[in-house]
Amino acid sequence: MSDAALPATDRFGHAIDPIVGYARGAVLASTDEEVQRMLKARRMVGERVRNKGTDSVYDLSGMNRGAGITQAEVAHLTSHVPFFERFEGKTEPLALKHMGADVKRHAAVIVNRVSAANFIALSTILKPGDTVFALAPVGGTSHPSTVRPIAMAGARLHQFHAIGALAQAWQTQGPPRLLLITPISASKRHIDLADVQRALALPRAAHTLAYMDDAHMASRVGFFREPRTFQVGAIDLAVCSADKHVAGPRAGVFVGRPDLVEQIGSRIYELGLEAQAGQYVGVANALRDFDPEVIREAGEVAKQLLDVMQRQYGARAYLGGPGVSISGDDVLQIAMEQSDAQGKPNIVAVEAAGLVAMDMLGQDGVLTIGAVSMPGSAPVLRLMMYPDGARLGVERIAASVEHAIGKLGEVVNDVDAVREKLLG
Numbered sequence: 001m002s003d004a005a006l007p008a009t010d011r012f013g014h015a016i017d018p019i020v021g022y023a024r025g026a027v028l029a030s031t032d033e034e035v036q037r038m039l040k041a042r043r044m045v046g047e048r049v050r051n052k053g054t055d056s057v058y059d060l061s062g063m064n065r066g067a068g069i070t071q072a073e074v075a076h077l078t079s080h081v082p083f084f085e086r087f088e089g090k091t092e093p094l095a096l097k098h099m100g101a102d103v104k105r106h107a108a109v110i111v112n113r114v115s116a117a118n119f120i121a122l123s124t125i126l127k128p129g130d131t132v133f134a135l136a137p138v139g140g141t142s143h144p145s146t147v148r149p150i151a152m153a154g155a156r157l158h159q160f161h162a163i164g165a166l167a168q169a170w171q172t173q174g175p176p177r178l179l180l181i182t183p184i185s186a187s188k189r190h191i192d193l194a195d196v197q198r199a200l201a202l203p204r205a206a207h208t209l210a211y212m213d214d215a216h217m218a219s220r221v222g223f224f225r226e227p228r229t230f231q232v233g234a235i236d237l238a239v240c241s242a243d244k245h246v247a248g249p250r251a252g253v254f255v256g257r258p259d260l261v262e263q264i265g266s267r268i269y270e271l272g273l274e275a276q277a278g279q280y281v282g283v284a285n286a287l288r289d290f291d292p293e294v295i296r297e298a299g300e301v302a303k304q305l306l307d308v309m310q311r312q313y314g315a316r317a318y319l320g321g322p323g324v325s326i327s328g329d330d331v332l333q334i335a336m337e338q339s340d341a342q343g344k345p346n347i348v349a350v351e352a353a354g355l356v357a358m359d360m361l362g363q364d365g366v367l368t369i370g371a372v373s374m375p376g377s378a379p380v381l382r383l384m385m386y387p388d389g390a391r392l393g394v395e396r397i398a399a400s401v402e403h404a405i406g407k408l409g410e411v412v413n414d415v416d417a418v419r420e421k422l423l424g
Contacts (some may be wrong), residue, residue, distance in 0.1 A: 011329050014348045019148055021141040022328070022379045025348035027419045034375035037354055037422045041371035044361055052365070058392040061369045062219075062323060062384030064247045068282030083277045091275075091284040095253045098287040099217065099240060100228030107261040109254045109268055110242075110275040110283050114215045115145035115374070117239040117252035120273055122146060122178075124264045125209060125237075128154030130177035133169065135160050135199050139327075140185025144376035146213055150180075163195040167202060175205040184216035186378035187327065188320025193226045200233030209260075212238035218245035219321040222295025229255070236260060245295050245322065245386050248286020249279045298322040298385040305383065305394040312402065322386055328353035328379030331405065332412070339409030346413045350379035355411070355421055357381065359404035366392065366400050 009015055014023035028034050048056055069077070076086040095101075095108035111117040126132070132150050134142045138161045141147075150157045155177070160166040170176075181199060183191050200210055212229055217240035220226040229238045237256035242248040254261070254268075268274050275283060299322035306324050309317035316330040326334075328349025335352065336345060347355075357370030369382050383389070383397060411417040 010349060012332070012348075013344050019151070020144045020376050021147075022350050023348040025351045026415050027347065027422055028351050028354065031375040033423060034350075036424075037358070038372055038374065040422070040424050041358060041361060041367075044358075045367060045372070048361075048365055057365045057367050058388040059367045060323075060383050060385065060389055060392070060397070061367055061372065062245055062382070062386050063243045063250075063369070064286075064387065065243050065250045066247070066282070067278060068248045068285045069278055070285070073281055077277050077281065080277065087277070087281050087284070091280055091287070094284055094287040095255055098228070098253060098290060099214075099238060099255045100231040101255050102230070105257070106230065106255050107258040107265075109261055109265045110280055111239070111252035111254050111268055111273055112275050112279065113250060113273075114213075114239050114241050114252040115143070115376075116268075116273045117254040118143065118145040118213060119149045120267050120271065121211070121237055121239070121254070121264050122149040122180075123153050124267055125260065126150060126153035126155040126178065130155040131173070132157045132178045132180055133160065133166060133176040134158065134180040134182070135163070135166055135191065135196070136182045137161065137185050137187075137189035137191045140182070140187045140189035140378070142180060142182050143186055143213060143215070146180060146182070163198050166199055170202050175203065175208045177207055177209065179204075179208065179210045180213065181210070182213045183220055184321065187380045188216075188323060188325045188382060190220075190224065190321065193224070193232070197233050200235065209236045210234060211236065214238050214240045216241070216244050216321065218290065218292070218295060222292035223299045223322045237264075242283045242286050245298075245384075246286050246290055247387075249282040251275050251279055251283045253283065253287070295322050295386060298387075298389060301385040301389045301394065302383075305385065305389070305397060308394050308398045309401070312398065320380075320382060320384075323382060323384035323389075325383070326381045328381070331356055331381050331408070335405050335409040335412050338406065339412060341409070341412050346415050347418050348379075351418055351422065352408055352412075353379045353381050355408050355418060356401070356404040358421055359407045360400045363403060364396070364400040366397065 010023045076082040092108040136142045214229045239252045239254045242251040302322050332352035357368045360366040361371045
């Protein structure tokens with residue numbers, strides 16, 4: 001139940017998978033195929049770097065995913081003995097500061113991924129029959145790494161995209177066990193800060209918890225100039241990313257009430273989801289060096305790109321924080337219009353967006369998250385200007401997109417050709 005229930009099909013009539021929130025296709029039929037596509041893209045990057053050098057790849061993913069370790073630190077990572085002496089306990093205070101938390105009222109654990117933090121936290125605090133009210137942006141959805149553990153726990157998820165509808169359900173049904181807020185979705189849609197704060201101010205029962213899946217906190221702070229997570233409102237648990245517009249390794253910075261963090265942290269360690277030594281040190285460096293100004297500068301480049309892209313595709317190109325996006329459905333629609341394809345296409349949005357991403361990578365060395373994303377990521381063409389947008393330039397980015405959508409139009413109903421391009 002929600003104010004905008006997930007439709008049964010996409011705009012072309014393909015059935016939507018309720019867990020990931022988009023249609024599965026004949027090529028990317030499951031998580032298995034999405035992993036194959038991701039691994040193929042990684043190999044393409046490696047081959048290009050070997051042949052043409054690192055500068056031949058333009059990273060428009062909005063992520064870094066480097067190690068973030070200095071040469072001086074390597075000597076203390078030879079085993080856990082020097083690691084414990086030099087680094088143990090040093091990252092958590094930086095995590096609290098980064099998320100605007102209070103050292104007296106909050107605790108932190110560094111987890112190996114945001115998705116891992118979501119999975120273990122929600123599967124720990126929820127029980128069968130619990131109610132979850134989720135607030136996600138219009139045009140976006142709660143991430144599958146939250147939807148799946150809610151379902152596995154046997155809890156009932158009610159997703160909303162308008163604060164008014166959430167408030168009404170809150171009043172008529174009573175406070176839920178959990179309020180889940182996703183301020184910025186994987187499709188780079190954004191909830192207005194005032195609506196987030198209104199949701200957090202709704203009257204809670206003694207058992208009600210507020211959880212913020214704030215993976216894109218850096219974009220909120222740097223581009224939208226909003227407060228850090230725990231300065232937004234009354235939040236019990238939250239996670240942000242150490243590599244989404246942060247120059248660190250892939251990891252989840254998990255912060256919250258000490259009693260809850262202790263309970264969830266025990267399961268994190270039990271299941272081996274905690275950040276490992278090098279990752280833990282890299283996160284500390286990334287949080288210590290975080291600079292919102294870099295994101296603001298990337299956002300200015302994104303605005304320039306938006307002007308160019310909207311001249312070509314109209315309002316279907318939208319500003320997704322410090323980047324420009326086009327939904328997978330729109331990417332597919334544009335390709336069909338350009339190729340005069342009629343009727344229901346033989347491929348789906350996630351395949352169309354993925355194919356454009358793979359073509360941009362293969363043809364021009366433009367690396368977007370659509371090529372190397374994990375399964376469950378939104379089927380959207382995302383062009384994030386951090387870190388390499390300015391280096392490549394908006395005209396060359398737009399030309400790469402135009403070429404790739406043209407190539408998509410040539411195979412929009414050729415499943416075998418799409419399979420070859422996506423999976424090899």
